[in-house]
Amino acid sequence: MQPKPNIVHLPVYQPGKPIEAVKRELGLTEVIKLASNENPFGCSPKAKEAIIAEVGNTSLYPDGGAVELTQAVASHFQVEPNQVIFGAGSDEIILMIARAYLVPGDETIMATHTFPQYKHNAEIENAVCIEVPLIDGTHDLSGMLSKISPKTKIIWVCNPNNPTGTIVTHDELSSFLEQVPSNVLVVLDEAYAEYTVTGDYPDGFALLRQYKNTILLRTFSKIYGLASLRIGYGIGHPDVIHTINQVREPFNTTRYAQSAAKAALADEAFIADCREKNAAGLEYLRGEFDRLGLSYYPAHGNFIMVDVQRPAKLAFEGLLRQGLIVRGGHNLDFPTKIRVTVGSTEQNEKFISALEAVLAEVAVVQA
Numbered sequence: 001m002q003p004k005p006n007i008v009h010l011p012v013y014q015p016g017k018p019i020e021a022v023k024r025e026l027g028l029t030e031v032i033k034l035a036s037n038e039n040p041f042g043c044s045p046k047a048k049e050a051i052i053a054e055v056g057n058t059s060l061y062p063d064g065g066a067v068e069l070t071q072a073v074a075s076h077f078q079v080e081p082n083q084v085i086f087g088a089g090s091d092e093i094i095l096m097i098a099r100a101y102l103v104p105g106d107e108t109i110m111a112t113h114t115f116p117q118y119k120h121n122a123e124i125e126n127a128v129c130i131e132v133p134l135i136d137g138t139h140d141l142s143g144m145l146s147k148i149s150p151k152t153k154i155i156w157v158c159n160p161n162n163p164t165g166t167i168v169t170h171d172e173l174s175s176f177l178e179q180v181p182s183n184v185l186v187v188l189d190e191a192y193a194e195y196t197v198t199g200d201y202p203d204g205f206a207l208l209r210q211y212k213n214t215i216l217l218r219t220f221s222k223i224y225g226l227a228s229l230r231i232g233y234g235i236g237h238p239d240v241i242h243t244i245n246q247v248r249e250p251f252n253t254t255r256y257a258q259s260a261a262k263a264a265l266a267d268e269a270f271i272a273d274c275r276e277k278n279a280a281g282l283e284y285l286r287g288e289f290d291r292l293g294l295s296y297y298p299a300h301g302n303f304i305m306v307d308v309q310r311p312a313k314l315a316f317e318g319l320l321r322q323g324l325i326v327r328g329g330h331n332l333d334f335p336t337k338i339r340v341t342v343g344s345t346e347q348n349e350k351f352i353s354a355l356e357a358v359l360a361e362v363a364v365v366q367a
Contacts, residue, residue, distance in 0.1 A: 017320070118187075130147045231261050
């Protein structure tokens with residue numbers, strides 16, 4: 001049996017190394033995972049209660065339209081229910097957008113170093129991916145505008161950008177959208193939006209009201225701490241949402257995910273606490289990197305990319321031996337950088353201690 005020719009070269013997505021695997025392979029009893037931008041503080045207690053309450057309904061299919069959760073999200077963000085769509089994580093929304101809009105030969109524009117699922121799903125549909133290099137780790141919006149052609153269907157903007165953690169500001173994004181043709185869909189992936197504490201971060205909902213060719217992507221995997229339940233959502237113009245819904249699989253989100261997400265959304269105190277702790281963690285890491293003489297990209301999510309000034313693979317492996325899992329830049333096309341998730345205070349301190357030891361160890365090896 002022969003697969004589609006355009007998928008045989010596609011890489012399989014590589015998630016952060018599992019804690020269990022590292023313990024088993026290295027004989028460690030304690031491992032801290034700071035690789036996948038998960039919430040170190042877990043999820044809302046109300047979400048846990050909602051999950052437990054659903055156990056008795058395990059034999060029943062979920063609500064295929066996620067009606068109650070749709071209403072909750074629409075009310076929370078003051079949009080209409082027909083502007084909301086859910087997926088098994090926001091990455092399924094990405095898949096559905098590509099499936100709904102791209103045909104062979106269409107062009108789609110993205111940054112060179114950004115969330116890889118944009119390119120992956122576009123290539124599955126045999127679309128042509130136009131990649132624009134980042135400038136200092138940030139989207140080059142002018143460069144992306146210059147690549148628009150009559151064949152352009154979709155532009156992807158990850159904000160904050162993964163893996164660099166940088167943002168484009170509201171004014172920059174507004175100016176950009178003003179120049180994008182109305183028949184080109186702009187996907188604003190805001191998976192880490194709830195972590196931002198700067199006044200420069202775009203008001204995506206204001207932009208959505210002004211530019212109907214935009215769609216916002218959000219997720220319950222990050223600050224809401226529901227990563228294992230796989231639930232994310234898109235908010236856009238009703239016509240765009242209707243089109244994407246036409247390719248959505250039935251029952252694509254579970255009863256557990258819908259109930260937990262609804263409860264998590266309502267627990268604003270938990271989210272505010274996580275945001276505050278994350279900001280403090282970022283401040284600590286930046287201070288320690290400054291002390292160690294290491295440069296880093298401005299971070300606006302719950303992770304930071306730092307230049308360790310040594311081969312990223314050696315730093316990654318050294319940290320792994322000490323029970324710290326991070327993302328090595330050698331797998332992300334950043335040969336001397338690593339990306340680390342902001343952990344709890346204890347986890348952050350253990351990471352810095354391990355990093356200092358590894359940097360000294362690698363310096364000796366290189367010498």
